[in-house]
Every structure is written in C-alpha cells, then in structure tokens.
Amino acid sequence: EDFIDWWQHAVFYQIYPRSFKDSNGDGIGDLQGIISKLPYLAETGITATWLSPIFQSPMVDFGYDISDYKAIQPEYGSMADFEQLVHAASGLGIKIILDFVPNHSSDQHEWFKKSAARDPVYENFYVWEDGKKDKLGVRQPPNNWQSVFYGSAWEWNEQRQQYYLHQFTKEQPDLNYRNPAVVQAMDDVVRFWLDKGVAGFRIDAVNHLYESEDLADEPLSGKTADPLSYDYTKHVFTKDLPEVLTMVQHWRQLLDDYSAKHPDGVTRIMMTEAYADLHVLMDYYESADGVRGSQLPFNFHFITDVNGDSDARDFVYNVEKWLIYMPRGHAANWVMGNHDNPRVASRFGAASVDAMNMLLMTLPGVAVTYNGEELGMEDYREIKWEDTVDPPARNAGKKDYKKVSRDPERTPFQWSNASNAGFSTAAKTWLPVNPNYLALNLAAQQQAAKSHYKVYKALIELRKLPTLRRGRFSIEPQSRAVFALKRTLKDYDTLVTIVNVSAEEQLINLTDFINRPQKLIVEVAGVDSVYTPGQALSSSALTLAPHEGLICKLI
Numbered sequence: 001e002d003f004i005d006w007w008q009h010a011v012f013y014q015i016y017p018r019s020f021k022d023s024n025g026d027g028i029g030d031l032q033g034i035i036s037k038l039p040y041l042a043e044t045g046i047t048a049t050w051l052s053p054i055f056q057s058p059m060v061d062f063g064y065d066i067s068d069y070k071a072i073q074p075e076y077g078s079m080a081d082f083e084q085l086v087h088a089a090s091g092l093g094i095k096i097i098l099d100f101v102p103n104h105s106s107d108q109h110e111w112f113k114k115s116a117a118r119d120p121v122y123e124n125f126y127v128w129e130d131g132k133k134d135k136l137g138v139r140q141p142p143n144n145w146q147s148v149f150y151g152s153a154w155e156w157n158e159q160r161q162q163y164y165l166h167q168f169t170k171e172q173p174d175l176n177y178r179n180p181a182v183v184q185a186m187d188d189v190v191r192f193w194l195d196k197g198v199a200g201f202r203i204d205a206v207n208h209l210y211e212s213e214d215l216a217d218e219p220l221s222g223k224t225a226d227p228l229s230y231d232y233t234k235h236v237f238t239k240d241l242p243e244v245l246t247m248v249q250h251w252r253q254l255l256d257d258y259s260a261k262h263p264d265g266v267t268r269i270m271m272t273e274a275y276a277d278l279h280v281l282m283d284y285y286e287s288a289d290g291v292r293g294s295q296l297p298f299n300f301h302f303i304t305d306v307n308g309d310s311d312a313r314d315f316v317y318n319v320e321k322w323l324i325y326m327p328r329g330h331a332a333n334w335v336m337g338n339h340d341n342p343r344v345a346s347r348f349g350a351a352s353v354d355a356m357n358m359l360l361m362t363l364p365g366v367a368v369t370y371n372g373e374e375l376g377m378e379d380y381r382e383i384k385w386e387d388t389v390d391p392p393a394r395n396a397g398k399k400d401y402k403k404v405s406r407d408p409e410r411t412p413f414q415w416s417n418a419s420n421a422g423f424s425t426a427a428k429t430w431l432p433v434n435p436n437y438l439a440l441n442l443a444a445q446q447q448a449a450k451s452h453y454k455v456y457k458a459l460i461e462l463r464k465l466p467t468l469r470r471g472r473f474s475i476e477p478q479s480r481a482v483f484a485l486k487r488t489l490k491d492y493d494t495l496v497t498i499v500n501v502s503a504e505e506q507l508i509n510l511t512d513f514i515n516r517p518q519k520l521i522v523e524v525a526g527v528d529s530v531y532t533p534g535q536a537l538s539s540s541a542l543t544l545a546p547h548e549g550l551i552c553k554l555i
C-alpha cells in the first residue's frame, strides 16, 4: 500500500512570476499569465508549484521587499485574480505554495514607517540600535555586520535618529522576532493566505531571522580583503541562531493545527530556504528532542556542492550525506535550481541537462524544478549593465556586476519563437529575453521528435511507478566518471539510473551493482543518446556518451 502524502513525492515547480507569462503586454509576467499556463503545467504532470513573491512591493528586490503582506502587487493582478488562480489550479490538481518572506519587509511597509516614527505599537517591530562615535566623533554603525548584498547591514534613519538592521538591501529592514507582536502579526499573515486556499509556504531566508543581542563584531573570515563584501566576515552572530529553530517549529505547529481543523484533510506544508550546515537543516526536519519543523528543508547540495567539474564520487557523496543524516520518517528533497543561482545548463554544461533531470527525478523523495529547467534554458550572461536590475549586481558596480548578478537566470520563459519568446507582446520586457529563444523554446521542443522537455515529461510519468515512489534506494560510483543509482521494490521492476559526469565516452560493467548479469531495458534516454526506449542492453558492457544519463529497468 502507498502511504505517501501528496507532497512527499511531488515535483515542486518554482514559478518566477515576473518572468513566466505576461498577459497584458506591459513586459512583466502576471497572475493571468500563470493562469493561462496552468494547462501546460498539468499536461507536463506538475502537481505542485511554488511562486516567488506576488505581494505588494516597491520591487527593489523584485518582490522580496514586501510593503503589504496581504495585498497582491497590482502589476501582477488583483486578489480576484489570485483567487481565480487557486481555483483553476485546484481544478487541474495543482497545489499552490506561496513565498513567505518573514525576515524583512519593505521600508515602505506601514509597520516600518510607524516604527521610524516611534509609534508605540510598532516601535520595536524592527532592529533599531544607536550608532557609535569613532575617534573623530563621526557616527558609525553599531558593529561590522555586513549585508548579504554588499556594504554595512546598518542604515541610518534620520527620522528616528537610530540605525536599523538590514541583512539584504537597505530597503529591506529586518523584522524583530524578539518582539511577540511581530510573531503574532506574521502568524496572522500565514492564516490569511491559508484561508485563501494555499497548500503551504516556501519560507524565505529563514536562517537570518535572529541576530545575537550583544551586537558583537563578526570574526573576520580571511576570504577577501574587501571590508564591504559579505564574505569579509563569518556570520556566527547573524545566522543560524538557535532561536530560528524555535520559530520554524512554531510555524509548523500553526500549519499542523490549521490542517487538522480543516475538513479537506490536506496537509499544509512548509519548505524552508536556508543555505546552512547539514546539521542545522536536519534539526529543521526534527530536533533531537523529536519536535518536527520543516517538511522540506531545501537541499541545495546540487547547487552549492557539485558543479561541472565534480566527479562521480562527489555526486554520490552529496546524495548519501543527506540520506544518512536525515532522521527516519522524513522525505528527502533535491533542489536542482532556483532564481538565485545559475541554471543547470550553465552550472553543469548544456550537455548535462537530461542527465541532471534524470538524477533529480529518480532519487527518493521530492524533486524541485525551477521554471525553464524542463527546457534546459540557459543563463543569459550578456545582459548589459544598463539593463541590469538585480540589487547585488547594481551594488557591485559596472566592473563586477556579472560576478554576482542573478538576472541571467531570471530572463523570461521561452515559450516559442514568436517575438519576446512568446512571453510578452511588449516593446521591452523587464529583463531582456535570451536571444537563443529562436531555437531554444517550448513550442520547438514539443514539436521535435526528441527534446529536453520530452525527456522531462517522460521522467514525471515514470515517477508514478511504485518503485520510484517508495522503492529502496542505493547509489555507488562505478568509476570517477560514472555513478549509478538503483531503486528496488518487491514485486515490481528494478530501475537503474546511470550518469556519466565526464566529457569522455565511458564503458562500464554494471553486473556487480545489480547483483547478476541481466538485461537492461532502456526506459528514458537523453536527447543526444544513441539508445531508444525499449532497447535491450547488456549490463556487462555499457557505453555512455560524454555527460550521458540513462534510465533502464532490469528484467
């Protein structure tokens, strides 16, 4: 019997709304655009999607700076549009997860304006501190804390005559979670959207929620000589404080209580975004004393710990370490990309797109796909300084912006070879469309006999097999170049995924790994593969092309 809850084996598809589909020709993606593409998601086999922020925002950080947590950004649509989205998605069996951004609001939020004015209700909603005077009597920030996006994490506020903390841009003041009124206000936001019918939240930058109260200087890292760079210091007083775990557990309780009371019986879930040590993430799943937190603490190891230079052992090690440390009774998750990091084609090389999707989709647990990865969309690295809008890139300046810009992975979705890749009818889109859209687009991949999209769709279909839903799992390097993973389930076919991460052709013998000499029947092959589904191969002498991935069943 299959005891898997809706989220435990889902593919979560991340939509970056600004770049997904523009319905009204202003060059900016919107909710009606998403609604118009729901049939595409359903046809692809997607059952859950998480949306980057759609709330009212001055858009300094493209929605991660929220000025009203309970309102829809007008350029994205109205509350009625949102309700229509949830309804239409639900009709197609798709759950909607929203981005919850608790660490900071916009400086245009009423709360911040009132806090700056020392309105007694909001006075302690943010992290305010007096400055220090240096030897010359010049005002200086309270300590050396750095913003993730460059420069001091402290900004002087004239009105209040104090500094406020901002771990991201200065337009994103950090909320003060040591104030119970803030916790309450945010619980209220969570309930508001739950009442609108969302299935849960992706919680943004959660490990930044608390900072130590004694304001000690961060120790220097020795990594860079630039004192304004985030890498200049370690972040022991501003990240991963033990209080974070308590808040994660608090939100889990809120979601569990809500789910328990709701007649539909659907589990509301959270997925937490933290680039943190393995131990920290495992505690989010469940603390040592057995308190449950995040169902899906994002596993970013395929983004942060492997790349195009990694060998087979690096992949195996990264997969194993998550599964070894994960407490029993939880679902693993694997994030292959997001709007903050270069795309798969740019991290691993365009030739690896199918192999990485095969890996993602045959591992046990939840797969997370960033929109466009089903086509193998590529970063657009040639965005000019004049067209650059990402705040850390603007902060880095004209000489260095390309090193940190997140714009390349956020360009509009490439639907077709129509103008603006079918994303928008506007004369100018908010970010330029990657000119490779003429060849690389969904319509072309739907028409082609073989394409990344067709491979991706086949993988989602394959995931319905009981073996992939709940089969046992093992993974081993076959050499430095090739690793293989195996899924087995009593009374069902065994499935094997084999990946050549090297740039050379490899000949391998899989008989040890699968226990006896057996025939392999190809289930899914990549776009450039010489193999075709249904073809029988010998397990003792298997040739893999450079960067080839292959999924076979054993008979």
Ligand code: TEU
Pocket (backbone or CB within 6 Å): 061, 064, 065, 101, 148, 168, 204, 205, 273, 274, 275, 339, 340
């Ligand atoms: O990203 C969080 C983020 O940038 C940090 O976790 C950072 O990577 C890390 O601390 C560096 O060590 C989220 C969003 O995904 C991103 O788009 C936003 O810009 C950011 O939060 C601010 O809301």
Ligand code: CA
Pocket (backbone or CB within 6 Å): 022, 023, 024, 025, 026, 027, 028, 029, 030, 075
């Ligand atoms: Ca629009």
